[in-house]
Amino acid sequence: MYINTMPIILASASPRRKLLLEQVGIVPKVIPSPVEEEGFLKDIDNPSRIVESLARAKAQWVIDRTTLPRVAVLAADTVVTLEGKLLGKPADAGEARAMLSSLSGSVHQVWTGVCVAVKSRKLEMRTWSCCTEVEFRKISGEEIDAYVLTGEPFDKAGGYGIQGMASGFVRTVRGSYTNVVGLPLAETIQTLIELEVIRPGTTQSLTTQSSL
């Protein structure tokens, strides 16, 4: 239900971010950015600054390499915080189990930073972040073991996917749901419209009728 006014590059390998955009009719080209999180994680007391800096760096990496005269680049980064501790992606099963048991029976925050960079005659960059509070019910050690065995935790901040089998762990969500999945969709669409990257409309014929 949106028409691109210029090519959109998604600077992210996350299949979830691509799916969220496609769900509303925005079809991006994907060019993942190899920006690593390590150098950005020092500012532990300021998760919004961490995810915003990472999103901006991912977008900048792609902008620096594109030769297209008019293009929009969209990048994002997601982290989880629990009582001031930052949780990225678990490196192994032990770390995934530890993350999930720390999330059990408590409330944590999911932060996503987003950067939209539009290159035409000049470069305009907008960066912001969103925070959602997620409450997990108490989950048993057996449930954690079984969940880790599915493999779902490994490419996800905090070691879980709210859109997947961990949906049964979630008691409440306060804030944007799509922010938890990796891209706050309402704010992203709003920004893309404001920067004239997309506009409402459809390329499909409205006169198509089924023949009876």
Ligand SMILES: Cc1cn([C@H]2C[C@H](O)[C@@H](COP(=O)(O)OP(=O)(O)OP(=O)(O)O)O2)c(=O)[nH]c1=O
């Ligand atoms: C909390 C949570 C995170 N996630 C995902 C969103 C992100 O893809 C991932 C966090 O990792 P990110 O580093 O933000 O993104 P990525 O490595 O998948 O992709 P890229 O760096 O190329 O942009 O965790 C879920 O899919 N569901 C959830 O419930």
